[in-house]
Each structure stands twice: as structure tokens, then as C-alpha cells.
Amino acid sequence: MRPRIRFGRVRVRPFVPNDIPAVASIVREALRENYPTSLYLDIHRWWRDGFLIAEANGNPVGFLASVMTSDGQARILMFAVTAGFRRQGIGRQMMDAFVQMCGMRGLRRIELEVRKSNEEAIRFYRRYGFDTQTVLPKFYTDGEDGYKMVKFV
Numbered sequence: 001m002r003p004r005i006r007f008g009r010v011r012v013r014p015f016v017p018n019d020i021p022a023v024a025s026i027v028r029e030a031l032r033e034n035y036p037t038s039l040y041l042d043i044h045r046w047w048r049d050g051f052l053i054a055e056a057n058g059n060p061v062g063f064l065a066s067v068m069t070s071d072g073q074a075r076i077l078m079f080a081v082t083a084g085f086r087r088q089g090i091g092r093q094m095m096d097a098f099v100q101m102c103g104m105r106g107l108r109r110i111e112l113e114v115r116k117s118n119e120e121a122i123r124f125y126r127r128y129g130f131d132t133q134t135v136l137p138k139f140y141t142d143g144e145d146g147y148k149m150v151k152f153v
């Protein structure tokens, strides 16, 4: 069942290039990064099924972008929900759709990297069955360590 939230009904759908301005703005606000348009187009071209948008009242409020690795695993590159829309199950709805899609494609392992200090995201991933596999020393450009987290589908 789709959750009813304060802002109306949420729908998870595939990314389309028209979403780039909205996605870039979520990336700036939630992930504090600034990427060129070409990155989003590349990710979309590499694996269309792995780029999802969460839409509330017709506006993108979250997204999940991933790639399929050469050995047939999924790697989540970016995952975020706009600040005012968090803790209402939108992240869960996107992750559910993503995990289900991976299962249908026969992918059995999903991995991602997350900042050690990002307790909210780490808690979310743990509840989702991701385990911390390794510490990635100085993984981020500002010198912060990361965790590699893995979930078997």
C-alpha cells in the first residue's frame, strides 16, 4: 500500500532527463554536492532501471541513483529525500521499489558507501538489512571516513 503523507500521495517512477534540475537541487541541499548535468545523463544511460524518482503532488522530492557493476551487482551512488519530506516513508518506498527491481533482475547484492557521521542514513540502511562491511579511510574529499554497506537481496 502506498503511504498517505502530509503532502498527498507519493509515487515512485523512473527518472527522466527533465528531472535533472530538481535532482540537482536535492543533491545540493541533501548531499551538499554539485555535479554536472552530464553525470545524471550518464547514470541514466548506464542503467535506466536503477534511477528512481519519488514524486509528491507531481514534484520530485527524492531520488535513488545506482549503477550495475561489471560483476552483476547493484551499487547505490546517491539516495536522498528533500529535507521537509523526510521521516514519512518516502525513502522506504524508493528502497522497496529498488530492492524489488533488483530481485526481479536477478541481482543478489546491493552495496553503497555512506559517511561515518551520517547516523540517520546508517540507521535507515541497517533497518533495511544493510551490514557494514568495511571502513573506507578518508573516502570523502574532505577527509572523512566512509562505511561500505552491503545487503544481500
Ligand code: ACO
Pocket (backbone or CB within 6 Å): 030, 031, 076, 077, 078, 079, 080, 081, 082, 085, 086, 087, 088, 089, 090, 091, 092, 093, 112, 113, 114, 115, 118, 120, 121, 123, 124, 127
Ligand atoms: N512518522 C515518523 N517516522 C517515520 C514515518 C512517519 N510517518 N515514516 C517513516 N518514519 C521513520 C522511519 O521509521 C525511519 O526511522 P529510523 O531513521 O529511526 O530508522 C525514518 O523515518 C526514515 O525512514 P523514511 O521516512 O522511509 O526515509 P526518508 O524518506 O527520511 O529518507 C534518507 C531516508 C534518504 C536517508 C533521508 O534521511 C535523507 O535524504 N538524508 C539526507 C541525505 C543522505 O544522507 N542520503 C544518504 C547518503 S549515502 C548515499 O547516498 C549512498
